[in-house]
Amino acid sequence: MDRQVIGILGGGQLGRMLIEAANRMNIQVRVLDPTEKSPAKQISNFTQHVNEPFTSSTAIRALAKECDVLTVEIEHVNCDELEAIEESGAVKVRPSAGTIRLIQDKYLQKEYLAERGLSLPEYIKCDTLEVARNAGRVFGYPFVLKCRLGAYDGRGNYVVKDESDVDAGFKSLGGDMLYAEKFVPFIKELAVMVARRPGGQVVSYPVVETVQRDNICELVYAPAQIDGQVREAAMKVAMDTVSCLPDGSTGIFGVEMFLHKDGHTVLVNEIAPRTHNSGHYTTEACSTSQFENHLRAVLDLPLGDTSLKVPAAAMINVLGGANGFSSVLDPCLASLNVPGATIHLYGKAEAKVGRKMGHITVVADSALQLRRRTDLIVGKLANASQEERERLAYRNTQKPSTDGSVDDNEKGDVADISPLVGIIMGSDSDLPTMRPAAEILEQFGVPFELTIVSAHRTPDRMFEYARAAHKRGLKAIIAGAGGAAHLPGMVAALTPLPVIGVPVKGRCLDGVDSLHSIVQMPRGVPVATVAINNAVNAALLAVRIIGASCPTYLDAMAQYMDDMRVSVEKKIDHLGTTGWKDY
């Protein structure tokens, strides 16, 4: 695809996956890494790698010698040498030495972003024990002490529990080049990969949520199960963050964020100037992976489509555990039986405890199916607790299938999944009529929300709700209304989504008023109207609508219909044996 040779500082798993992408495009990559058979070098066509530390000046110069572009898979590199190479003009450095240097020092990174108006957790520079103690007074406890340099995967962080803990924390982190950060009460940790071309054009991947265990990322869910408008806001924060970086910030960046407990404030945690663990899911779940887009960016080729090509995806990190390689094999072997799972092992020679040995991605037709699938693997992780293993093992053996294959259609917990259906009604007096819709959706494992939206009493709210619905992630809206029932039709006029209308029976006219008000819509704006007071059918219609494109729910609907048949057949039997007189 391109004759330019790329040199990568660092040859671990990120380099390996960059090379996998480069191989597909016939792009030559040269690696600088002290390990002779490092993960990246193993699968490389190029033989002239440099087996030296990526902090060594001479080694970096040796790497640059036969490359056109230098890039990094780790930020802890020798920036002075990169800067010298950059200045010599012989080789492009992407991202630039200046960008890497800025990001290397987490305190400078924060200062830079704060100056440009980005929202961050409160922080102060902390060079002395006195300042650290004061931080506790200002921020309250717990607060976090962090190393400015060299920190990753939780190393270099210390959560200070109370005043008596300050000294220990300060000392354990070396007591120098630190900063203190106020603890953010967050709902979820979010992350976004953003790719940037030399000209400054940025494209963003979807917003994902990351789940940490012992300060190491264990799980990534894509898309993040949060309101779609908050997702949009987080994506904007990430794009703004990468856009405000200095000229020369070319390549892909991982932006980690906190979603504050208030449900909408998004705070930037930190940036990685490279491919990132939270973007591994993109290989199976997005049109163009983070690895390929990093290559495209540093070669100044058009950036690839970053959108999700599957409805839901997850990434599970596989770490070395107490049992060495068998800690790694257990989750991998489990995943061979999980539909949608793909194994990525990094070819590392030793499975030390806590070392990232590989990851498993999982794709699914819905967030519900995704949870069921990931549960089958997470319980096998070396670092899963005994309780977790037992809980997941119990849940996963509840419905053993007859043919030995994995049954991933067991009903699961949808509490933490973003709603697919919105049930709205004009007044709380409609709740008794609409409640059965909620019960049906719950029964089918369809995540939903239920609220009051009145066309006549809260017209502004109706406009906002309907206009935002598809952006928020809803696939259908069920609207119940009585009398001059305007809600379903007005909502339908404001959303491109299918709207299901439930005519609620009032005191006069037997509900015919509501029925006609809902069903007789003018050409151009349809409302899917069901029978008077029949919220059950509205919910079943919503399940059918989702099921039209999602096998998990289509199969569940076919099962429901079969269950109805069986239940009537039982009544037929009962009537036959009991006789109509005694029935």
Added chain:
Amino acid sequence: MDRQVIGILGGGQLGRMLIEAANRMNIQVRVLDPTEKSPAKQISNFTQHVNEPFTSSTAIRALAKECDVLTVEIEHVNCDELEAIEESGAVKVRPSAGTIRLIQDKYLQKEYLAERGLSLPEYIKCDTLEVARNAGRVFGYPFVLKCRLGAYDGRGNYVVKDESDVDAGFKSLGGDMLYAEKFVPFIKELAVMVARRPGGQVVSYPVVETVQRDNICELVYAPAQIDGQVREAAMKVAMDTVSCLPDGSTGIFGVEMFLHKDGHTVLVNEIAPRTHNSGHYTTEACSTSQFENHLRAVLDLPLGDTSLKVPAAAMINVLGGANGFSSVLDPCLASLNVPGATIHLYGKAEAKVGRKMGHITVVADSALQLRRRTDLIVGKLANASQEERERLAYRNTQKPSTDGSVDDNEKGDVADISPLVGIIMGSDSDLPTMRPAAEILEQFGVPFELTIVSAHRTPDRMFEYARAAHKRGLKAIIAGAGGAAHLPGMVAALTPLPVIGVPVKGRCLDGVDSLHSIVQMPRGVPVATVAINNAVNAALLAVRIIGASCPTYLDAMAQYMDDMRVSVEKKIDHLGTTGWKDY
């Protein structure tokens, strides 16, 4: 994942992609191929490859020496040696030498399958010119002369046009070891990948359609745009074909088939005992690729999920052309700007005319979007005709976008795409009422079918139609009916799909009879009812239903709603300037 070392006979692009999959699972692969830097060896961690022909006995023995399992990426290998190794018991051969030998000889292959009851095009063994002449008399013209051995990519085939052409054909193919085959008038060529474990368990990938140019596969569409029930039948034929192969037929098989002009007969064309060009789409479009599943099969690991994880996918072969590497680069460069496209180049040193240099996969949210995307690349192929280039270039520049990005939402031709919506009505007298639904769907580029299904006059047909609808690929059904309008509700009772009911106004009761018959469904079976005679809204609802899970159609609906607003605003202007008296 597995300590067994796999030896592959052949180190071309298929071997390369097998190694890509093996790298991800940390599985060691050793390659036998005469080219020292063959595509497969380039990305392999293993260095002890054998640089000899895969027909050489000593080379195969040398390969086997440090392997646990031998497999092939090409069927034209030395079966005698494989058999000897198999018999020695030292190394497993998968698929077995017997299977490869059977498939190598296309005539024996046919005999074997015909004896086991599979449907094939008529054929006869053809060792002499006399038999060849006779074949023309029996089969008619054109018929096909084929080499029994060594044929691929159309080489070894000769289409005999008429009696005077027999001699030329016979001689050009060497006049020996031939067979003659009756020409099958087919609608489409289909292909299915099937993986088989040592125990005999088989799993099938989706049915795809292949488009050939000059006897070489140019394009693959997944899933095949044919009726879903015919797809099911073709999948069964493929599974039966692979299942009936002898014991030891382990690994993945490509089964090529013809869909006869009658629209439902599926005939087996031939089998490949290996990964296959028609399965390349699986890397981006299925949960587990054909390459990984071949590895899993030969290692006797559980087979991975073969289902499509995206709604639609295509694969475009990139061949060497008259302009060498620039023939290869042109379509690749074009694809960098096509959302959903992924490039796979094979690292071949020379771009000879007609040589497979790489392929491009494309994924999309719908068959419609897929056609629009592939069109942008196909016109850049070296072997595309001038007319085709001009046609596609014209079509693709019809809607130039302002920001330079590719607009893939231009309205395309849906004639060849399987229907997503079925419009049915009880009688042709309903057609004037239902016609606007068809027009709306056409306008939105939603592929649909329209037919007569009467609940009361063709109850059997109604049962069949409704029961099969979701298997056939429909996502929604629009049913129009008048009077005691039973059709929508009865259909809804027989399908898990959303059913949209259009009450058709009769001579009495103003359509209220139809409305109530359709909308007042009992709990358990919903019909999405629209206004009396409002087939437009039924179609718009169908678009919204499909759009709920498909951005292409959701965006189109948002656009439609905005167009309505603009059109009313024009009337407001007109009314304002003209005045109500003259309006």
